[in-house]
Amino acid sequence: MADARFFHRAGPFVLADIAAVVGAEALLPDDATVSISDIAALDSAGPDDISVFHDLRYLNALAPSRAGAIIISRKLAHHAPAESRLVYVPDPRRAYAQVGRLFYPPQTLVPVVHASATVHPSAHIGQGTQIDPGAVIGRDADIGERCHIGPNVVIGDGVLIGNDCRIGANCCISHALIGHRVEIETCVTIGSQGFGFVPGPAGLERMLQLGRVVIEEGVKIGANCAIDRGATEDTVIGAGSVLDNLVHIGHNVRLGRHCVICGQVGIAGSTVVGDGVMMGGQTGVADHLNIGSRAQIAAKSGVMRDVAAGSVVGGFPAVGIKDWHRQTTSIARLSKKVV
Amino acid sequence: MADARFFHRAGPFVLADIAAVVGAEALLPDDATVSISDIAALDSAGPDDISVFHDLRYLNALAPSRAGAIIISRKLAHHAPAESRLVYVPDPRRAYAQVGRLFYPPQTLVPVVHASATVHPSAHIGQGTQIDPGAVIGRDADIGERCHIGPNVVIGDGVLIGNDCRIGANCCISHALIGHRVEIETCVTIGSQGFGFVPGPAGLERMLQLGRVVIEEGVKIGANCAIDRGATEDTVIGAGSVLDNLVHIGHNVRLGRHCVICGQVGIAGSTVVGDGVMMGGQTGVADHLNIGSRAQIAAKSGVMRDVAAGSVVGGFPAVGIKDWHRQTTSIARLSKKVV
Amino acid sequence: MADARFFHRAGPFVLADIAAVVGAEALLPDDATVSISDIAALDSAGPDDISVFHDLRYLNALAPSRAGAIIISRKLAHHAPAESRLVYVPDPRRAYAQVGRLFYPPQTLVPVVHASATVHPSAHIGQGTQIDPGAVIGRDADIGERCHIGPNVVIGDGVLIGNDCRIGANCCISHALIGHRVEIETCVTIGSQGFGFVPGPAGLERMLQLGRVVIEEGVKIGANCAIDRGATEDTVIGAGSVLDNLVHIGHNVRLGRHCVICGQVGIAGSTVVGDGVMMGGQTGVADHLNIGSRAQIAAKSGVMRDVAAGSVVGGFPAVGIKDWHRQTTSIARLSKKVV
Incomplete structure (x- = not known):
């Protein structure tokens, strides 16, 4: 059970309502009216909780579970004891996430601009949007409906933000067009000047950075990230990427749509990344490359060449993942022979 | 001598008082009343300064030093000229740190909530705690005694902070229980949503992140770090870790107790790290691993498997440190043969 | 053309004025009075725009370009159609940057301390300096003329900032002396405590960090960086480094003068870096090393030894760049043989 200091639970809900939310198969009539008050893991769930079974790694916890109901797929259902109350869905993990959002809905917004916020008179704030203490909203900024702008966030002049966005505390956003349903954690920079210089007689002179950052709808950005604006073109984070x-x-x-970019990845200037690309943590990608759609790049890779669509690469310099595994095996063998 | 713009010196102190603070051996009677006004390195110290000798690398600076007193171990004392005024301790480096804190005590707190801070009426602020301008303290937050909450810090609803903590400017802390004597530098995120998604028909859907961050007592966290809260369990930083x-x-x-985690390290989700583990800078550790207590991981390693307690590993993928050195040697030789 | 939401264009300017700004060769008399209203890439420029040709990669765009004028070098001029209106300079790329700054000058400062800023009465704010909402300026801080201190910036006690500096939103600066014309992006920490500990009976004890950060003139620092202050000596970022x-x-x-340090680089304590050093992204440099002037370090390198002046290194552990290429080639070959 989530700590009530931080998480505010809704409910209880009868199982029929839960089943409707997740699109489950029809329940047994007796099950439909069972009251469920929380979600819980199999091993900690009690009779008022709903749990999930979606992976054989947790098989040992299934039989002894006291959960009031278990979300499960038809395929795995035979593992459950006969007396279990089962809720059948095709994708139990996703259904469990949906039930989680039912019990722990996002915090209700208080659609008020806090007195200590500084909002330029020309800025437009959409209906239902909450602006927290210390936030600063620039000239001609345009913030959509039902947004949450956290404390001490700084939104620069002219920035456009869609509906239902959540901008975490202490973020700095400038030169950006942000779509609907974008979520940004705390201490994030968006729209900083890119790293472009030209040598002059007195040292490096900055190239103007006259582009923008375009963040398409549904993007989610983690804490303390930094996204530079374009030099002449735009920097783009495609819809649904995380x-x-x-x-x-x-x-x-x-960056394309529905990409998954893990912690501490760095992507250098002007590189184009297709849709559905996955990059493991601490990967670095050099500038001006093309990374094809659905490519997968293993953690800590150093990508110095284009990566073909659908390929899986790893290592530094990054090569096909099988080649990389061969390389690490070869090196391990070699070092044993040589010494 | 430290720049008086930034550091406020206490003292002077007589040597007897200094000896008492560091638990030194009894002084010669004449030495006990010598007045010392500052700390300084051997080569810059004058007759009013106390210095330290703890490493033979600095032997050249010892004889010519004009320091009024030198902290030293019995073992190294024979290197000092006969006329030196010596203060004997078993661990001179630690004693010198203690003397440093005597001369440069932490800034005295001004136990006031600044008028520009926004403190929720339900929040509890302990006695002696200083809340700086622009700080935002959420509903039911509970901050201990003698804490310093820096300017523009954002403390989320329900966050619990122990006594004698120092939270640097522009930090964002949510969903966290923080022990006594925790020090956090600036622009740090604690309690952000973890990186967990499940595919849905319209793209990636976020898994609820219903856990907390537990930071045990004495932890010290550097600038611009990001620590996600747990998904269902808690994220834990063990006592005394830095x-x-x-x-x-x-x-x-x-993360266990008394771990040392250097700059730009990344530890992926659900990995369990024992006590006293050291990780060099830019190391990456994959998810769901076990890193045994007292393991040491060389800088820039990529750890993809469990690491046994007490072992020393390095490289990418990380292997035993001797194996890694063999590998790098073998590769160097090989490349000379082949080409 | 830059998005008018974010960028405010000056002009138009006659070509003679533009030529004067960039130090171009004398124009043809008819050209001198041509009016130019913007900058644009060759392929998007119209008759009112000035463009640039400096690289044969863009040759295809040169002939069809409708640009009203093209900045070019004598050496490349023969590629241009006879009817082009050319502006001759020795370094077209740099001249184009200068013209960019002419059309898109830095935002005019509003030399006001915002009412919501908290400025200590003892702080000194130079003429023409703009202090934005929520900024906090400490005791005895001294900020030069024509500076821009962004929203929610925190400047610690005693910090000294030169003239014509720009400090981005939500930065935290303490224990620092900052020269003229320094530009710092957002969410940057400067002056945090360094990572130095000594074991004590109850765990790690912090070594005092009594040094400063000295940032020399013209330095430019990207978003979300963290620069620790010195322990006893100072941490120094040399003039003109980026x-x-x-x-x-x-x-x-x-760090020396005119260095170029790419994204996510980490340099560990006490390392000394010469002038004009370049480090590629995600490079790590170990502590207490010497990196000679004009050394170049390839991206993602792990530098564990001193690097000689003028040398080019790469890999992990970093070696001469040719050796590193040999190593990666050898490994690739080896793994094909062995398997």
Whole structure:
């Protein structure tokens, strides 16, 4: 059970309502009216809780579970004791996430601009949007409906933010167009000047950075990330992509849709990444590359060349994942022979 | 001598008082009343300064030093000129740190909530605690005694902070229980949502992150770190552990006590790290691993498997440190043969 | 054309004025009075725009370009159609940057301390300096003329900032002396305590960090970087050096002049870096090393030994760049043989 200091539970709900939310198969009539008050893991659930079984790794916890109901797939259902109250769905893990959101809905917004926020008179704040203490909203900024702008967030002049966005505390956003349903954790920079210089007689002179950051709808960005704006083109984060913490995105990078970018990844300027690409933690991608759609890049890789669509690469310099495994095996053998 | 713009010196102190603070051996009677006004390195110290000798690398500076007193161990004392005024301790480096804190005590707190801070009426602020301008303290937050909450810090609803903690400017802390004597530098995120998603028909859907961050007593966290809260379990940073800057800690990670985690390390979700573990800078540790107590992981390693307690590993993928050195040697030789 | 939401264009300017700004060769008399209203890439420029040709990669765009004028070098001029209106300079890329700054000058400052800023009465704010909402300026801080201190920036006690500096939103600066014309992006920490501990009976005890951060004139620092102050010596960032996002600089590091440090680089404590050094993204440099002037370190390198002045190194552990390429080639070959 989640700590009530931090999480506010809704409910209880009868199982029929839960089944409707997740699109489950029809329940047994007796089950439909059972009251469920929380979600819980199999091993900690009690008769008022609903749990989930979706992976044989947790088989040992299934039989002894006291859960009031268990979300499960038809395929795995034969593992459950006959007396279990089962809720059948095709994708139990996703259904469990949906039930979680039912019991722990997002905090209700208080659609007020806090007195200590500084909102430029020309800025537009959509209906139902909450602006927290210390936030600063620039000239001609345009913030959509039902957004939550956290404490001490700084939104620069002209920034456009869609509906139902959540911007975490102490974020700095400038030169950006942000779509609907974007979620950004805390201490994130968006719209900083890119890293472009030209040598002059007195040292490096900055190239103007006249582009923007375009963040498409549904993107989620982790804490303490930094995303530069474009130099002339835009930096783009495609719809539905998710970034973990401390990720660095250089200027003009175009990240596709539904990408998964793990912690501390860095993508250098002007690299174009297709849709559905996955990058493991601490991976670095050099500038001006093309990473094809659905490519998968193992953690800590150093990508120095284009990566073909659908391929799986790893290592530094990154090569096909099988080649990389061969390399690490060969090196291990070699070092035993030589010494 | 430290720059008086930034550091406020106490004292002077007589040597007897200094000896008492560090638990030194009894002084010669004439030495006990010598007045010392500052700390300084051997080569810059004058007759009013106390210095330290703890490493033969600095032997050249010992004889010519004009320091008024030198902290030293019995073992190294024969290197000092006969006329030196010596203060004997078993661990001179630690004693010198203690004397440093005597001359440069932490800034005295001004136990006031600044008028520009926003403190929820239900929050509890302990006696002697200083809340700086622009700080935002959420509903039911509970902050201990003699804490310093820096400017523009955002403390979320329900967060619990122990006594004698120091939270640096612009930090964002949510969903966290923080023990006594915790020090956090600036721009740190604690309690962000972990990186967990499940595919849905319209793209990735976020798994609820219903856990907390538990930071045990005495932990020190560097600037611009990001620590996610747990998904169902808690993310834990064990007592006395120290984290350098820009470290990423994923959800459900359990870090043991007295660990040393250098800059830009990333530890992926659900990995369990024992006590006294050391990780060099830029190391990455994959998810769901076990790192045994007192393991040492060389800088920039990529750890993809469990690490046994007490072992020393390095490289990517990380192997025993001797194996890694063999590997790098073999590769160097090989490349010379082949080409 | 830059998005008018974010960028405010000056002009138009006659070509003679533009030529004067960039130090171009004398124009044809008819060209001198041509009016130019914006900058644009060759392929998007119209008759009112000035463009640039400096790289044969863009040759295809040169002939069809409708640009009203093209900045070009004498050496490349023969590629341009006879009817092009050319502006001759020795370094077209740099001239184009200068013209960019002419059309898109830095935002005019509003030399006001915002009512919601908290400025200590003893602090000194230079003429023409703008202090944004929520900024906090400490005791005896001294900020030069024509500076821009962004929203929610925290400047610690005694910090000294030169003229014409720009400090981005939500930065935290303490224990620092900052020269003229320094630009710092958002969410940057400067002056945090270094990572130095000594074992004590109850765990690690912090070594005092009594040094400062000295940032020399013209330095540019990217978003979300963290720079520790020195332990006894200072941490120094030499004049004209540029740091990309999420860079970590340990205590006592001395970085030379005109260095280029790419994203997510980490430099550990007490390492001394010469002038004009370049480090690729995600490079890590161990502590207490010497990196000679004009050394170049490839991206993602792990530098564990001193690097000679002028040398080019790469890999992990970093070796001469040719050796590293040989190593990666050898490994690739080896793994094909062995398996």
